[in-house]
Amino acid sequence: MPTLEDVSKRAGVSTATASKVLSNTPYFTDETRQKVMQAVKELGYIPNLAARALSTGKTHIIAVVFPYVYEAIFTDPNVMHILAGIETECTSRGYNILLSTPNLSANEVDHHYLQLIQSGYLDGILAIDAYPEASALEPAQAKGIPSVAIGYGTTDHYVRHNDRAGGRAIGEHLLALGHTQIGIIDVPEVMNYGVQERLIGLRTACVEANIDFEALPIRHGDWSTASGAKCAAELLTTHPDLTALLCMNDRMAMGAIQQTREMGRDIPGDLSITGYDDIPTAAFLVPPLTTVSQRAPEQGQVAARMLFDILDGGKPDPVELPPQLMVRQSSGPATWPLNTM
């Protein structure tokens, strides 16, 4: 591999000159400029990034951190869409993405991760922080590496979906359709901060509609389709008067839809079902699912932009992306239990 020295020799200049020409420093004769470029081309010279990194302290690598706090991250469409958004932005800026999936369980620290953070390899970090208690960014902050959190972290810089507004929006949607007997399928509190927020938003919607939120029946799933089906079965059995099922993610909603049909009830004729996330398949379920989009690609893109802003010396404000209600055919006007009997 040709080095800068090879280039400078061939061009008949010093390595300092060659280096500066390559980094577009002004004040150079067109002639020397030409000579250097010529040599670069003839030799097929490509700068050695490790050397450059050592000397400048900049690697042009930013880490994208997906903590293993919950099951299969690579299967989560939201996570993947966030990654896609990040990728778009980083590529256009000439930055490379290093993927890191540390194990953030409380008892043991992920040594590999800590080493990476402190290795000097990273110009910046983008991390998904599902909840503050398990922030992937703490070590990064301690080391002073520019970082922005996606979700509910503890950093100054973050971008997140406005879950509270999302919970409220989906609640208002159902309420506006006349539903008052709404069953809720969520997950245990500990698993997700955003879900808490959505419930608060939902409560607000209920209060405003004079519905007793606390009285609504609720079951805890684990995000999986199977758990959605199970929760739906329980809810519909114990509360036959329910006219709607509000699920905290689309996969549980899928399970609920399947279960409901197996129990012989029509959707949305007899029962409305809503999801959350707007995964790609949501629009193609039978019936197409009413849900809330978290605008994941935008989250990723905005986060990346914030990071570059920090890298440029800026102090970007946090961003909360408003939810996007996707009304489709799985929700419809409430039908009184009497009608269906």
Add this chain to the structure above:
Amino acid sequence: MPTLEDVSKRAGVSTATASKVLSNTPYFTDETRQKVMQAVKELGYIPNLAARALSTGKTHIIAVVFPYVYEAIFTDPNVMHILAGIETECTSRGYNILLSTPNLSANEVDHHYLQLIQSGYLDGILAIDAYPEASALEPAQAKGIPSVAIGYGTTDHYVRHNDRAGGRAIGEHLLALGHTQIGIIDVPEVMNYGVQERLIGLRTACVEANIDFEALPIRHGDWSTASGAKCAAELLTTHPDLTALLCMNDRMAMGAIQQTREMGRDIPGDLSITGYDDIPTAAFLVPPLTTVSQRAPEQGQVAARMLFDILDGGKPDPVELPPQLMVRQSSGPATWPLNTM
């Protein structure tokens, strides 16, 4: 940040000694070993990877390359599962993953990508090569960087799903159920090499069952759910005697299922529908989809292992993973058209 020199000073040894102790070189007094380790701990020393990379030529970074040859890669469950498999293997080996998504369109070269490849930053490369004509690994091979292809590349080292066996398996399944009037939904030839192979396998199955493969009606979609619905509508309209629809991916199968139901036909009572890929939702469609698993996570894991084998000086043989037929409820015994009239 403390450097090796800080450590050596504190320990009262040379940097050479400190370095060697840290890399577990034998022949050192327990005492010096202790002193060094002690200093490391006290200082919180973490080696600078850029410096190490410059001096050893090894970065412990391997690039995972997903060419932008077709639409949204980050949305493709197969691709994501491959990534998950790679991640598992790399993490356990202490390697970091650099994500690269070069634009491999024929007319223009992706400069960023070429620079990255030749930058000395990468110890190895894992690339998805959908078809030989747009191999992401050519530049890597030219530079002599260890690399393995996932799919249909041109490298010595590759791992792929045995598409031919997969096409044959799904064909034999349908044939065994008594289907002879099978409509095919695939994609234009140019888009995917694997699909060609599946069709060859399917033909083999037909030949063995004395079915005229060439006579089977076929429509070209574009992988999307919508295109699947469209193709299904065309096929069922022009060929009302079809008893089965064989789709080249699950998403098109989803569209086909939806369309078929809208046309008032029962699945699998009136019509069997099969997919390919076994995406996570396949099992939860209504009805659950019969399909073929490409075993994507294994592909990723095997590819990573092969790469590490090469890095260790080995010459691993290519691997072809056999398909895994997932029989579910969207396929059933063929019913003669007369029955449904």
Add this chain to the structure above:
DNA sequence: CTGAAAGCGCTTACAG
């Protein structure tokens, strides 16, 4: 406008 030289932080023959 251009160059000599030091330095980034590590590793590795080579000596002893």
Add this chain to the structure above:
DNA sequence: CTGAAAGCGCTTACAG
């Protein structure tokens, strides 16, 4: 068993 010293390939004050 341990160390002095060169070298990896770049960039950057500092001079001129």
